[in-house]
Amino acid sequence: MKQLAIIGPGKVGRSLARLFHESRVFGIGALIASRAETVREAATFIGAGIEGGSIGDADIILVAVPDPVLESTITELARDALKPGAIIAHCSGALGTDLFEGLSDKSVRTVCAHPVKAFSDPERSARTFAGTMITLQGEASARAEMAEAFRAIGGQTLDLPDGTDRTLYHAAIVFMANHLPTLVQAGLETFEQAGMSREDGLAITGPILRDTLEAVLEKGPAAALTGPVARGDAMTVARHLEKLSHADTDLAALYAALARATADLSAEKGDAAVESLLAIRELTKPG
Numbered sequence: 001m002k003q004l005a006i007i008g009p010g011k012v013g014r015s016l017a018r019l020f021h022e023s024r025v026f027g028i029g030a031l032i033a034s035r036a037e038t039v040r041e042a043a044t045f046i047g048a049g050i051e052g053g054s055i056g057d058a059d060i061i062l063v064a065v066p067d068p069v070l071e072s073t074i075t076e077l078a079r080d081a082l083k084p085g086a087i088i089a090h091c092s093g094a095l096g097t098d099l100f101e102g103l104s105d106k107s108v109r110t111v112c113a114h115p116v117k118a119f120s121d122p123e124r125s126a127r128t129f130a131g132t133m134i135t136l137q138g139e140a141s142a143r144a145e146m147a148e149a150f151r152a153i154g155g156q157t158l159d160l161p162d163g164t165d166r167t168l169y170h171a172a173i174v175f176m177a178n179h180l181p182t183l184v185q186a187g188l189e190t191f192e193q194a195g196m197s198r199e200d201g202l203a204i205t206g207p208i209l210r211d212t213l214e215a216v217l218e219k220g221p222a223a224a225l226t227g228p229v230a231r232g233d234a235m236t237v238a239r240h241l242e243k244l245s246h247a248d249t250d251l252a253a254l255y256a257a258l259a260r261a262t263a264d265l266s267a268e269k270g271d272a273a274v275e276s277l278l279a280i281r282e283l284t285k286p287g
Contacts, residue, residue, distance in 0.1 A: 001027045002026050002059035003028075003029040003058050003060070004017065004020055004059070004060045004061075005029045005031070005032065005053065005058035005061045006028070006030070006031050006032065006064060007032045007033075007061060007063045007065060008033060008066075009031045009039065009042035010033075010038070010042075010064060011119040011121075011125065012064045012091050012115065012125075013042070013062060013064030014042040015122045015125040015126045015129070017062075018126050019153040020149065020153060021047055022047070026059075026060060026149065028048035028049045028050075029049070029055075029057060029058050030049075030050050030052075030053030030055050030057070030058060031043055031046075031051060032053075036051065039051045055077070056080060056081045056082060056083060058082075059087070060086065060087045060089065061077070061086060061088050061089070062089050063088065063089065063090040064090075067095055070090060070092055071099050074088075074090065074099050074100065074102060074103070078102040078106065082106055083108075084107040084108070085107060085109065086109070087110070087111060087145060088100065088108050089112070089113045089146055090112055091115065092112065092114065093114040093116070093135075093166065093170040094166055094167055094169075094170035095112075096112055096137065096166040097110065097112055109139045110138050110139055111137065111138030111139060111143055111146055113134055113146050114134065115132055115133075115134045115155070116132065116133045116134070117132045117133075129154055130155075131154065134146075134150045134156070135159075136160065137159070137162070137166075147159075183258075184205075184209070186251055187205060188201050188202070189251060190244070190247075190248075193244075193247040212224060221265060222266075222268045225265060229259050229262040229266055229272075229280055230266045230272060231271070232266070232271075232275075232277055234276055234280050237259055237280050237283055238283055240255060241256060256283075257284070257286075259280060259283075263277045264281075
């Protein structure tokens with residue numbers, strides 16, 4: 001069985017390592033972190049792993065450190081003796097294959113392997129990993145081997161074109177996934193301003209949130225649009241903004257920005273009158 005080393009066994013690294021270990025895809029070797037406590041906690045969670053082990057024995061080295069230290073970590077890795085033919089993979093979404101340039105004189109293969117999943121809780125992340133998309137970019141043989149490994153733990157994979165702008169690729173994911181909890185939070189704060197509890201707010205909106213997301217995935221954003229902007233109801237939008245501006249100016253500004261974007265999407269759908277959508281855009285202009 002090939003050996004996997006993890007540099008940065010935090011939430012992402014330990015979640016993946018546990019899945020690879022439990023599925024017997026890889027044996028878990030060295031766990032490398034700046035704090036010994038992190039390594040011990042990771043080894044306990046994974047159920048395997050060697051504190052202070054050598055990455056020179058690893059067939060696959062998964063670099064799962066935060067983006068700000070990823071480049072320096074790979075630069076440091078280039079100074080180590082690495083196993084010929086080993087795969088070096090990093091998990092960043094925003095950073096790309098250019099970080100591997102310092103490894104060009106090593107006989108290793110390199111790949112970006114980005115699991116498009118929220119890893120806020122390793123226990124939950126490991127339990128709900130099935131179906132997660134992992135995007136791959138890099139050397140063909142490394143992509144193929146890592147694709148097989150990720151599929152063995154329930155993931156699905158997609159090769160990114162070489163020319164993909166990873167910063168914009170990552171920004172797109174942030175728009176769609178990371179900002180969704182923020183929008184829900186804004187809604188809960190607005191429920192509070194209305195004199196209701198957050199618990200009741202979630203109870204009210206839980207079903208429509210799920211239904212809307214399913215409709216977006218099934219039919220696309222424009223076709224799934226509902227609500228006052230999609231209907232061209234400028235009067236309701238104006239009333240919302242008036243109340244929000246008195247309750248919380250930040251919520252009002254967020255609502256206005258989203259309403260303007262929704263007006264543009266509504267124009268694509270074509271249900272509302274153009275004049276109504278122009279009125280909404282005028283209502284929600286910054287300043």
